[in-house]
Amino acid sequence: MIEFKNVCKKYPNGTLALDDVSLTINDGEFVFIVGESGAGKSTMLKTLFREEKISSGSLTVDGYDLVKIKNRQIPHYRRKLGIVFQDFRLFPDKTVFENVAFAMRVIGEPTRSIKRRVPTILSIVGLQDKYNDFPRELSGGEQQRVALARALANNPSIIIADEPTGNVDPKMSLDIMNLLLKIQKRGKTVLVVTHEKNFVDYFQQRVITIKNGKIVDDKVGGMFDA
Ligand SMILES: Nc1ncnc2c1ncn2[C@@H]1O[C@H](COP(=O)(O)OP(=O)(O)O)[C@@H](O)[C@H]1O
Ligand SMILES: [Mg+2]
Numbered sequence: 001m002i003e004f005k006n007v008c009k010k011y012p013n014g015t016l017a018l019d020d021v022s023l024t025i026n027d028g029e030f031v032f033i034v035g036e037s038g039a040g041k042s043t044m045l046k047t048l049f050r051e052e053k054i055s056s057g058s059l060t061v062d063g064y065d066l067v068k069i070k071n072r073q074i075p076h077y078r079r080k081l082g083i084v085f086q087d088f089r090l091f092p093d094k095t096v097f098e099n100v101a102f103a104m105r106v107i108g109e110p111t112r113s114i115k116r117r118v119p120t121i122l123s124i125v126g127l128q129d130k131y132n133d134f135p136r137e138l139s140g141g142e143q144q145r146v147a148l149a150r151a152l153a154n155n156p157s158i159i160i161a162d163e164p165t166g167n168v169d170p171k172m173s174l175d176i177m178n179l180l181l182k183i184q185k186r187g188k189t190v191l192v193v194t195h196e197k198n199f200v201d202y203f204q205q206r207v208i209t210i211k212n213g214k215i216v217d218d219k220v221g222g223m224f225d226a
Helices: 041-048 071-078 096-105 111-124 140-152 170-185 197-203
Strands: 002-010 016-025 030-034 056-061 081-085 158-162 189-193 206-211 214-220
Touching: 002 041, 016 041, 016 056, 016 214, 030 041, 030 170, 030 197, 041 056, 041 158, 041 189, 081 140, 096 111, 096 140, 111 140, 111 170, 140 158, 140 170, 158 170, 170 189, 170 197
Parallel strands: 030 189, 030 206, 081 158, 158 189
Antiparallel strands: 002 016, 002 056, 206 214
8 A cells, every 4th residue: 555644745956846745545556647747746656666755744655664764675665666667768788588587686586487487477568579689679669568577577566657658659558558457457556657648538547636746636537637
């Protein structure tokens, strides 16, 4: 469970990016987060993966108190999360297989379990034929699916995607959204920041709208109305 209680985030330059945000996201939910550019969406996600500390209020994720968490606990905490960015952030000189495997190696997963698990994950995202390709040999949509596979590598309970279709063409964007939904149906909590009004209206999921750092709307089956 993710729980924001009266969360404010003020950047050192004085910008109040989150202004008294309170909200609960239960395990297994699918949530779209929408709002104008500069509304505070990325900041909200950054506080979740603890790239940014909140300035006041409380934030807990699956029993981790992100105000009190010690720096040495953060890597362990982050294993709960699978993170996907707009710009993919793949290693250009590693193959598809190695991009996904790397995420497992860094946490010390044994080679035999990597060899078993990477193909399974690549099949989930439909890239079972692309093991040995390099990112530059793939389309934007395929690269984003590799990023999604990498996010899934360590079996996180929460997937966080910040405008995952921002650099992907419209048809591929639908694939990515469907895939995120499929991942939710497999039991994960999925948070997606997006500008894609069409998808938000079509998928009829919970929609949280942020404006000037405040939550101005939060409803299931909601429409994109930022
Ligand atoms: N590192 C930072 N330092 C100062 N201000 C920031 C920083 N990151 C974001 N902001 C500001 O915080 C506000 C919210 O930004 P952001 O969360 O990136 O919005 P969104 O993702 O909705 O476009 C904006 O006014 C932005 O300029
Ligand atoms: Mg953003």
